[in-house]
Amino acid sequence: MGEPRGAVRVAVVSAAAVVLSLYGLVLRPRMLDWGATSEETLRSRPGDGLVPGADGGSTMAATLPGPPSAVWPWLLQMGYDRAGWYSWDRLDNGGRPSADRLVPEWQSLVVGQRLSSVPSGRAWFTVAVLVPERTLVLRADSRMPSGRPFDPAAGGAPRAFVSSVWGFHLEPAGENTRLVVRAHGRGRPRAFTKPMDLLFWEPAHFVMQTRQFHNLRVRLGRVVTGEPGRP
Template identity: 75%
Template sequence: MTPVSKARAAASAAVALALHGLVLRPMMLTWGATREEAARSYPGDELIPGADSSSTMATTLPAPPSEVWPWLAQMGCDRGGWYSWDRLDNGGRPSADRIVGEWQGLEPGQRLASVPSGRAWFTVAVLVPERTLVLRADTRLPSGSPIDAFHGPPPVAFVSSVWGFHLEPAGADTRLVVRTHGRSRPRVLTRPMDVLFWEPAHFIMQTRQFHNLRARLARAA
């Protein structure tokens, strides 16, 4: 590669990075949310003090909160799935396309399997029926093994995060705001992973979940 070609490649990379940082990344992290929604604090934010990553995505669903809530209440790989790309997050098993009564019981502290094997899970951290559902996951790195809670100093390498679903009436519809809040160490390694992998992955999975929830509610109506 000639010096001119190298300079052009470096300039192209710099432009691409700037475009991602100034336009694409902010758009992904606040997809569908209003400025007010993105700026607000939500229940569950306080569970991750010193959070160094966050996103706020939102959509309007064609049903009142009382009809949206049962779909959220039955989430989990060991229950109704996650309504996203099932081959990626549910072991290929289709997510539920109906409300199942036996999956409606949800309690604070309950574990919801995040992988089909059940070796990792979310814990129900905040629960206000028809209003708020916050799921928490604490993971040791690099093993990926769950940590129930931090008692004393955290591990040297870890990820601690919440995934919150917040419902608000919007006429006959529901405004669903999904807030993530996370903290991880060592940041010199986890920040590149956040920007290059976890944030795009969350965007892809969350927008798919929005789409599938909207479709299920429309069919039910």
């Protein structure tokens, strides 16, 4: 009985090793630079130095209909307590549909402003860089495992934390816009945050970001065709 069980264990371990190898060597690199050209991936961006010693990140991109001036207002109104995030609303917006029209009262944004990221308002992104119609960079600093925010400028980081940056960069592409989204961060203790990055945060970011690209494209397409939206 021992020999067959041992053979099964070896087979399971071998299969797991193959799957992890395929993910690490083939799937993960494509996921981290999904849609982006080599030039877009390698180019430096505003906000790159906000988290010194960043040990993980991605650069993803999509072409959206309309010039940067048409895309920018949709980014300005993001936030849980504003238009939402245009992604999978059940996962990141409390189940409330993200707005599919522009709302004038959500078109004001300044550096230092907080954008709630959870229903309770106890976690948020802070606007770190804002260049109209060019760049919007959001930053989050969270204690682990509670997820409660902390201020890295007020005495340094706690022993367990994640600091991350989510940057949106707009570039004209003929009559359209290239939206390049760069995310990077640093977490400690690395023995805990690295496996979480590989197995959860990176795949989760890929799923949510590609959905946001899709939904922004749909909303901008409706503007082009004159279809009505909802708040």
